[in-house]
Amino acid sequence: MSKRILGGLGLLLGAGLYAGNALAVEPGDPERGQAAAATCTACHQANGSGMNVPKGESWPRLAGLDAGYIEKQLHDFKAGRRQNASMMPFANMLNEQQIADVAAYYSQMPVTPAGGGESASEAELTRGEQLANRGDWDQYIVSCKSCHGPGGTGVGSDFPGIASQHAGYIRTQLHAWKNDERSNDPQNLMGAIAKRMSDDDIEAVAAWYASQTVSAEGEE
Template sequence: MRTMIWAAAMASALVVSPALAAEDQDKGDAEAGKELVMQGKPDEDVQPCQACHGEDGAGQAASNFPRLAGQDVKYMVKQMEDFASEDRANYPTMKGIAEGLSEEEKWDVARYYHEQEVDTEEADADSSVIETGERIAERGVPEEDVPACTSCHGPEGKGVPPVFPQIAGQHAGYIQKQLQDWEGGSRENDPADMMTEIAPKLSEEEMEAVGAYFNNVDAE
């Protein structure tokens, strides 16, 4: 029954009118976004995005700051909106930053990072860990009613915009942290509460394996 509810929620979430989709594709000014990424808004105490996510959107694996390069524009805008409204609260510093950006500026930043391309460093993990992650990604954990990650995030985790983000090439530690945050309740902004129900069914070892596997998938 729960799988049917999720399927219905996914179908509903992915229905976007052609006119709205076309409008979203044109939103955001990458040059204006670059200025915000590099300089922030000093007069309003909004720090530059590149301080955590890098000029090229590569993020920081050691600090669990995600890769944003190539991510869907509308998805990134939604995350900033959720940080501002506290619908997403697992990175407290993002609240003030997101609140300090206008709607137009959010689109500008998202457009800039969407257009960036970076190479990712593969996770340093044993082949057995990668294999476990691939199994969960492709087949889920049926005995725990955990669906395949790719059933929402698309083939190889390359995303199903605008609802389900690209996780291919994302930092392993960041993916693991999100799963832990969903499990612990500090992140709750997922469609139909899917991840808040899935994450607690995964062991720490399985979370680590999923992160390592997707980190090692080419995002292109």
């Protein structure tokens, strides 16, 4: 048999194995996800609530986030498209099936209250609400709800729910986008918006979203 034929068979076999591996990932299973998420609880807590850490690294709430969004972030950590020294080792411990299972597990949990908005002033919350719901066209800042949906409850796998997310985490991510330290969102929309926001704007919108509550139906 010629080398050309053997090479062609090898390519076909390789493609078949790749397709088989891709098909081997089943829809995420929350029960399996609970077991796979055992190492996640140290930071994200058993109920997926995360933690607001003033002047430290806040750990985001995962409970109630879209499963597709959680999957995408874990894949991005594994691939290096998103950088975080704390998360990358844990993401690399999970295989493709475990990522789907962990995402399914956290997505079916009820949304928990957030921290970091308790001490915000009325003026700060008013500014945060403006940026969230109407934006600031004088500064070319698009409203957050344009992508994250009314009430900030999220839209699909690209735009996560940010209502009832910890202020410390929102603040950190906005600064990361502003400083070109994060760029794993569609067309780097967040980077363009964050660069137009002052530090006070970031504090205000983070505090406002942290102070919002989300019901089981996803409404404020």
